[in-house]
Amino acid sequence: xxxxxxxxxxxxxxxxxxxxxxxxxxxxxxxxxxxxxxxxxxxxxxxxxxxxxxxxxxxxxxxxxxxxxxxxxxxxxxxxxxxxxxxxxxxxxxxxxxxxxxxxxxxxxxxxxx
Amino acid sequence: xxxxxxxxxxxxxxxxxxxxxxxxxxxxxxxxxxxxxxxxxxxxxxxxxxxxxxxxxxxxxxxxxxxxxxxxxxxxxxxxxxxxxxxxxxxxxxxxxxxxxxxxxxxxxxxxxxxxx
Numbered sequence: 107x108x109x110x111x112x113x114x115x116x117x118x119x120x121x122x123x124x125x126x127x128x129x130x131x132x133x134x135x136x137x138x139x140x141x142x143x144x145x146x147x148x149x150x151x152x153x154x155x156x157x158x159x160x161x162x163x164x165x166x167x168x169x170x171x172x173x174x175x176x177x178x179x180x181x182x183x184x185x186x187x188x189x190x191x192x193x194x195x196x197x198x199x200x201x202x203x204x205x206x207x208x209x210x211x212x213x214x215x216x217x218x219x220x
Numbered sequence: 221x222x223x224x225x226x227x228x229x230x231x232x233x234x235x236x237x238x239x240x241x242x243x244x245x246x247x248x249x250x251x252x253x254x255x256x257x258x259x260x261x262x263x264x265x266x267x268x269x270x271x272x273x274x275x276x277x278x279x280x281x282x283x284x285x286x287x288x289x290x291x292x293x294x295x296x297x298x299x300x301x302x303x304x305x306x307x308x309x310x311x312x313x314x315x316x317x318x319x320x321x322x323x324x325x326x327x328x329x330x331x332x333x334x335x336x337x
Contacts, residue, residue: 142328149224149313149328150264193263208254208315208326210264 110194115215124181126214128194131175136198139170140208141179143190150193153179184218191215222248224316226329233304234337240300241332243314249294250316254326258311270297304336
C-alpha cells in the first residue's frame with residue numbers, strides 16, 4: 107500500500123510556480139522521498155528524490171519538512187508540458203524486503219493552464 | 221540521462237495468442253528490472269521484480285505461468301503474456317534500476333499498449 111497522501115488534482119497558471127504537497131507521516135528513518143510524473147499514455151519520469159535535506163535539480167526542487175512527515179515538490183515556472191500526474195513515493199534506497207518497491211498511489215493530476 | 225526502451229510500443233492480438241514485450245536499458249546496466257501494468261484511469265500496479273540471472277518475484281495475485289519474465293542480461297528483460305485474453309488488455313510498463321551510483325533511481329520505459337481482441 108502507498109504510504110503517502112496527495113491531493114487528487116491541482117491547477118496552476120503557466121509561468122507560475124507549482125507547489126505539489128505530499129504527506130508521509132509514517133515515513134521511516136531510512137526511507138527516501140521520490141517524485142515521479144506521468145504524462146498521459148507515457149511511462150513515468152523520474153523527477154527528484156531526497157532523504158532529509160532540500161534538493162534541487164534542473165527539473166524541480168524538493169522541500170522536506172524537518173520532521174520529514176511531509177514534503178513539497180516545486181516546479182518553479184510551470185509550462186503546459188508539465189501537465190501530468192505527479193506521484194510522491196517513499197521507499198528505502200536499497201533492496202531489503204517489500205518496502206524497496208516503488209508503490210504508486212493515485213498521485214496528483216497537475217493541470218497547467220495557459 | 222538513463223534511457224529505457226520498450227518494444228513494441230503497441231500490439232493488437234487475438235485471444236489465445238502469446239505476446240512478448242522487450243525492455244532494454246540502453247545506456248546503463250540494470251541488475252533489477254520491474255514490470256508494471258496500468259489499466260485506464262488507474263495507477264501503476266507492480267507485477268513482478270526480476271534480477272539478472274534469477275527467477276522473477278511476482279506480486280500477490282499475478283500468475284507467474286501466464287506472465288513469463290526473463291531477465292537474461294543486464295540490459296534486457298522480456299515479458300511474455302501467454303494465452304492472452306481481452307482482460308489482459310492494458311498498458312505494460314517496464315522499469316530498470318541502475319546498478320551504479322547507489323542504485324537510487326528507477327527509470328521507466330515508454331510503455332506497451334496491449335489490446336487483445
